[in-house]
Amino acid sequence: TVLYVFVFDLFLLWQLGIGGHPNDILPLTLTSATQELFGCRCDEDVTGDNPYKILRKEDIVQDMRMRAAVSDFSPMKQLVLDYPEDELLLVYDRDFIYGSSFYLVLTADAKERHLKPVVALGVEVALEREPSEVFAAQKTSEPQPWISLGSEQEIEEESVTDSRPRYRISRVRREFGSPIFFSDRNAMETKDGFIECTPYQDKNFSLKQMERHTGVQTIPNLKSSSTQTQWTYPRSMCTQYEPREFSEEKKENCLQSEKLKNFVNSVASRFEMAIQQNEIMDVFFDDWKALSEEDSGYGRKADPHLKEYQSFTDLHFSKEKTISNINWHPTINGVIAVAVTERLSFEDRINGSTKLLLNPSLILFWSFSDPINPQLLLECPDDVFSFEFCPSDPNIIVGGCMNGQVVLWDISTHVEQLQGTRTSDKRENETPVVRYCAVSGIENGHKAPITDIQWLPGTFEVSRMGVPMENKNGICVQIVTCAPDCCVMFWDIRAPRVLQTMADQRKQKVEEKPLENPHGVPNTFKHLDLTWKPLIRVQHISYCQTQLQRVLSTTFCPQDGELVYTDWKLEKDNDSGRLFSAKPSHRFIIHDGQVNTVRRSPFFKDIILTVGGWTFAIWKEGVTNGPIIQSSCSQKKCTVGYWSQSRPAVLFIGKEDGNIDVWDLLEKTHEPSQTQNITATQITCIKPWIVSSKQHLLAVSDHLGTLHILEIPWTLRSPSSNEKLSMSKYFEKEVDRLVYFEKRREMRAKEKKDYEAEELRKKMVRYSI
Amino acid sequence: MSAEVEETLKRIQTHKGVIGTIVVNAEGNTTLITSTKVDYAGLLHQLTMKARSTVRDLDPQNDLTFLRIRSKKHEIMVAPDKEYLLIVIQNPSE
Numbered sequence: 001t002v003l004y005v006f007v008f009d010l011f012l013l014w015q016l017g018i019g020g021h022p023n024d025i026l027p028l029t030l031t032s033a034t035q036e037l038f039g040c041r042c043d044e045d046v047t048g049d050n051p052y053k054i055l056r057k058e059d060i061v062q063d064m065r066m067r068a069a070v071s072d073f074s075p076m077k078q079l080v081l082d083y084p085e086d087e088l089l090l091v092y093d094r095d096f097i098y099g100s101s102f103y104l105v106l107t108a109d110a111k112e113r114h115l116k117p118v119v120a121l122g123v124e125v126a127l128e129r130e131p132s133e134v135f136a137a138q139k140t141s142e143p144q145p146w147i148s149l150g151s152e153q154e155i156e157e158e159s160v161t162d163s164r165p166r167y168r169i170s171r172v173r174r175e176f177g178s179p180i181f182f183s184d185r186n187a188m189e190t191k192d193g194f195i196e197c198t199p200y201q202d203k204n205f206s207l208k209q210m211e212r213h214t215g216v217q218t219i220p221n222l223k224s225s226s227t228q229t230q231w232t233y234p235r236s237m238c239t240q241y242e243p244r245e246f247s248e249e250k251k252e253n254c255l256q257s258e259k260l261k262n263f264v265n266s267v268a269s270r271f272e273m274a275i276q277q278n279e280i281m282d283v284f285f286d287d288w289k290a291l292s293e294e295d296s297g298y299g300r301k302a303d304p305h306l307k308e309y310q311s312f313t314d315l316h317f318s319k320e321k322t323i324s325n326i327n328w329h330p331t332i333n334g335v336i337a338v339a340v341t342e343r344l345s346f347e348d349r350i351n352g353s354t355k356l357l358l359n360p361s362l363i364l365f366w367s368f369s370d371p372i373n374p375q376l377l378l379e380c381p382d383d384v385f386s387f388e389f390c391p392s393d394p395n396i397i398v399g400g401c402m403n404g405q406v407v408l409w410d411i412s413t414h415v416e417q418l419q420g421t422r423t424s425d426k427r428e429n430e431t432p433v434v435r436y437c438a439v440s441g442i443e444n445g446h447k448a449p450i451t452d453i454q455w456l457p458g459t460f461e462v463s464r465m466g467v468p469m470e471n472k473n474g475i476c477v478q479i480v481t482c483a484p485d486c487c488v489m490f491w492d493i494r495a496p497r498v499l500q501t502m503a504d505q506r507k508q509k510v511e512e513k514p515l516e517n518p519h520g521v522p523n524t525f526k527h528l529d530l531t532w533k534p535l536i537r538v539q540h541i542s543y544c545q546t547q548l549q550r551v552l553s554t555t556f557c558p559q560d561g562e563l564v565y566t567d568w569k570l571e572k573d574n575d576s577g578r579l580f581s582a583k584p585s586h587r588f589i590i591h592d593g594q595v596n597t598v599r600r601s602p603f604f605k606d607i608i609l610t611v612g613g614w615t616f617a618i619w620k621e622g623v624t625n626g627p628i629i630q631s632s633c634s635q636k637k638c639t640v641g642y643w644s645q646s647r648p649a650v651l652f653i654g655k656e657d658g659n660i661d662v663w664d665l666l667e668k669t670h671e672p673s674q675t676q677n678i679t680a681t682q683i684t685c686i687k688p689w690i691v692s693s694k695q696h697l698l699a700v701s702d703h704l705g706t707l708h709i710l711e712i713p714w715t716l717r718s719p720s721s722n723e724k725l726s727m728s729k730y731f732e733k734e735v736d737r738l739v740y741f742e743k744r745r746e747m748r749a750k751e752k753k754d755y756e757a758e759e760l761r762k763k764m765v766r767y768s769i
Numbered sequence: 770m771s772a773e774v775e776e777t778l779k780r781i782q783t784h785k786g787v788i789g790t791i792v793v794n795a796e797g798n799t800t801l802i803t804s805t806k807v808d809y810a811g812l813l814h815q816l817t818m819k820a821r822s823t824v825r826d827l828d829p830q831n832d833l834t835f836l837r838i839r840s841k842k843h844e845i846m847v848a849p850d851k852e853y854l855l856i857v858i859q860n861p862s863e
Contacts, residue, residue: 259852260792261774267848267855268777270835274846275784275859282861284839 024110026076027093027100034072037063042092042101051092052115057083079106089114290721305676306660306698306710312338312366313706314374323701324385328689330394334368335375335418336689336699338707339399341383363387363399363409365418366707375418377433378409386453392475398493399436400450400481406491408438440491446483453481456490590617590627597641603648603724607731611641616653620735625742628734632670634661642686644712646696647719648727654683658702662716666726678708688712786860788843793854809845813856817849 035041038055045053060080064073073080080088089105091114105111187193277283322343329335340362361383365376380401387399395412411418411434456478479491593613601607606621614634617627637656644650653661653672658679661672681703688698696712782790793810821833836847843860 256771261771263850263853264774264777264792264855267850268781270848271781271846271855271857272784274835274837275781275787275857278844278859278861279785284861 024107025091025098025103025105026079027098027103028072028076029100030072030102034063038090042094047092047094051094053090053092054087055090057086057088060088076104076106084108085111304674304713304715306662306678306712306716308708309697309711310368310371310709311706312336312371312374312709313704314364314372317362317364317374317377319705321705322703323684323705323707324383325387326685326687326699326701326707327387327389328687328699329365329418330389330391332394332415332418333691335365336367336707336709337363337365337378337387337389337397338701339363339384339387340705341385341402343703361401363397367418368709374431376411376414377431378411379433379435380407381405381436381439383449385449385451388453388455390455390476391457396493398453398455398479400446400453400483402449403442404446404448404450404483405442406440406445406450406453406479406481407436408493409434410437446481446489448483450481450483453479455479588626590630591615592633593637596639599641599643601643601648602645603643604728604731609641609643609651611638611653614638616641616651618731620731623735623738625738628731628738629665629669631663639683640686642688644716645688645690646717648724649719649730650716652686652688652698654686654700656682658683660686660698660700665730666720666723678702678710679704679706781857784859788858788860790858791856793856795850795852795854809856809858813845813847814854817847817854821849 030038032041035045038053038059039045057080060073064077064080083106085108089111091103091105093101093103105114185193317340320343321340323338324341325339327337329337342361361380363378363380363384364374365378367375378397378399380399382401382403382405384399384401384407387397390396390398395410395415397409397411399407399409401407414432414434417432455476457476477493479493480488481491482488591610591612592615595610595612597609597611597616599609601609608619608621610617610619610627614637615631616638617631618629619627634653634655636659638653638661639656640654642652644652647664649664649666651663651665653663655661657677658681659675659677660683662674662676663669664673667673678700679702683700683702685701686698688696690696696717698710698712700708700710702708778790781787789809791810791813793814795814816838817833817836820836824831824833833849836849838845838847839861843858846857846859848855
């Protein structure tokens with residue numbers, strides 16, 4: 001009820017705003033007598049909370065009749081009488097909103113409004129109202145005429161009625177059921193045959209825009225024009241010029257002229273000065289920069305040691321085996337090949353020969369990308385002690401076996417795999433095995449294990465007589481092998497008919513037998529297979545073993561400590577007409593043990609390193625007195641040696657205890673500059689390789705069959721300034737020393753002889769006296 | 770060739786490191802005597818003219834007496850004159 005009052009008050013306030021008090025109420029004051037009479041005493045019957053009192057019209061009328069002018073209702077007598085309903089609403093106006101304590105509601109509507117608030121607020125309110133509503137609805141409503149609000153139209157729409165009159169079509173009875181005949185008629189014939197709806201321009205739709213809203217802006221004057229340009233296109237052109245020269249005659253004239261003489265005289269002095277300045281010293285030489293080169297780079301100084309880069313060992317193939325030779329692949333980066341051999345003594349070999357036959361010997365190809373599985377396997381008929389890639393075609397590999405055979409492989413089909421370009425979709429779990437495609441006949445080959453094999457350079461070729469000739473193809477076609485059976489053989493890989501065959505060489509088979517190809521081996525060298533014979537056989541007097549060097553016309557054949565220097569030109573013996581080789585020109589015994597390495601320096605053509613026994617020695621070709629440098633004996637045997645590829649003064653020596661000695665000849669010559677232990681067993685092969693200017697690698701193999709790849713640090717790979725010059729000076733000094741010693745020796749011998757002769761003479765004189 | 774001229778030039782040529790000498794006519798790129806590659810003549814002539822005009826622009830009283838060009842490999846020395854140009858190429862000491 002509180003809410004109700006609030007709303008009610010607002011409503012009244014609004015009405016007050018219009019004109020004091022609304023029209024449909026009338027404020028009046030009731031005396032206490034009237035209040036008692038009507039039962040609307042203030043604050044007893046009617047309160048602030050319940051301000052409404054329904055008064056019966058009849059009561060009011062009666063009151064008015066009885067008390068006439070005294071009645072409180074008399075001013076509104078007419079209004080009361082005009083009131084349509086029987087009951088009027090009297091409202092107690094406690095707050096005197098309208099100026100009196102009560103007011104009377106004059107119209108039925110207002111009464112309704114008062115009793116039922118305009119806004120229904122809440123259920124309670126509705127509930128509150130119910131009694132009075134019910135009260136009000138007690139009056140039965142009178143029947144009123146029905147006011148149409150449009151609902152009957154909907155109902156009519158739903159019902160079905162005729163929308164047009166029905167047409168009746170009738171026919172003559174006799175035509176009932178008879179077939180109908182239709183005919184055509186041209187519409188144009190009769191006048192109203194058709195009705196036409198011609199299109200016409202409906203004015204409703206032709207709108208003309210009378211007004212338009214646009215913006216305008218001024219711009220500078222625009223003018224467009226075009227022109228045809230000349231199209232130039234690039235053309236290849238070149239010019240060649242030569243300086244203009246005077247004709248000979250004119251030259252002579254000029255040269256003779258006085259003016260020239262004066263000129264030359266005047267300027268000569270300037271030149272002299274300038275040239276002398278340059279001779280004295282080079283002013284633009286940056287000493288500071290040059291100084292820094294000798295220091296190891298400040299940030300990179302750290303470690304002069306060889307760092308382990310990677311190591312390869314295969315449990316499957318190189319178990320119980322040792323590596324006899326290493327070769328880096330000349331063109332493919334990161335691929336290295338090793339020859340794996342059994343480490344058994346000769347007796348063990350014979351005893352276990354059947355087992356060996358089952359285990360084929362292999363050359364493994366390792367790639368840096370895969371340290372666990374070898375990339376390629378080359379099958380060999382027997383253990384290979386040395387093999388080489390062909391310099392002109394790295395797909396061809398030649399190897400020398402233990403039984404004296406020379407073997408050729410062609411790996412062109414597997415090159416992509418080595419390069420790593422083959423997609424890894426069909427990654428075979430099996431490493432591919434390549435069988436040799438040609439092997440020399442056992443009778444024709446060496447009788448002892450081939451210890452070294454070399455390709456002759458591509459510009460080079462040797463004829464049957466041993467005379468070196470020029471090879472116009474540039475492809476390497478010849479191989480040299482050597483073995484402890486005192487033979488050095490030259491082999492040619494071309495088909496025999498290409499060579500100039502001599503009459504007594506009919507043993508060589510010329511035709512190529514169409515053999516089947518069971519192992520998928522390329523046919524590259526089919527002409528040689530099993531029928532290969534050496535080109536030249538050079539016989540040596542002594543027991544010869546290992547290590548040839550790519551030379552022009554000579555070979556070194558070192559053996560048990562002995563170094564042999566020969567020329568392999570075949571000479572014809574006049575007596576018997578047979579060809580035989582010349583005697584070796586020089587023999588040296590320097591090393592205490594077997595010489596296992598003979599290597600030329602990559603920087604000096606005539607400097608050769610030999611390693612054997614407990615020492616190594618450096619020789620110069622042409623100096624026949626002895627080695628120009630010989631190292632002191634080391635604790636352990638030296639097993640292999642190699643020059644550094646980038647520093648002329650550095651060499652690597654491998655030892656039998658797994659150490660690598662790095663010798664820097666410019667630093668000290670009495671002991672190695674540094675020693676580093678790589679592995680626990682003997683080192684069998686060392687091969688350096690330059691991958692890039694920042695990365696130099698050293699491949700080291702040991703007796704257990706593990707291949708270690710080490711990285712050469714900066715100190716060992718970058719040459720100091722003028723290193724080559726210093727080294728060559730050093731060598732010259734050593735040569736002079738040798739020569740000096742030789743001279744001294746001769747002198748001493750002569751002196752001694754003279755002295756003895758003198759003594760003898762003195763004695764004789766004494767005795768004769 | 771007159772003996773004097775020959776002698777002077779020889780003296781210059783025999784200095785240590787001198788690779789060659791060229792005498793050029795100041796009119797155009799014509800050479801009179803060459804001991805080495807001839808391409809130097811035309812190119813150096815133009816350069817000398819340019820250098821001379823630069824010097825004279827800076828100070829009209831001045832004139833170019835000697836031009837030395839030092840490159841990585843060697844030094845080129847040019848002495849200009851009214852009519853001739855003498856060019857010497859030398860390899861400085863190592």
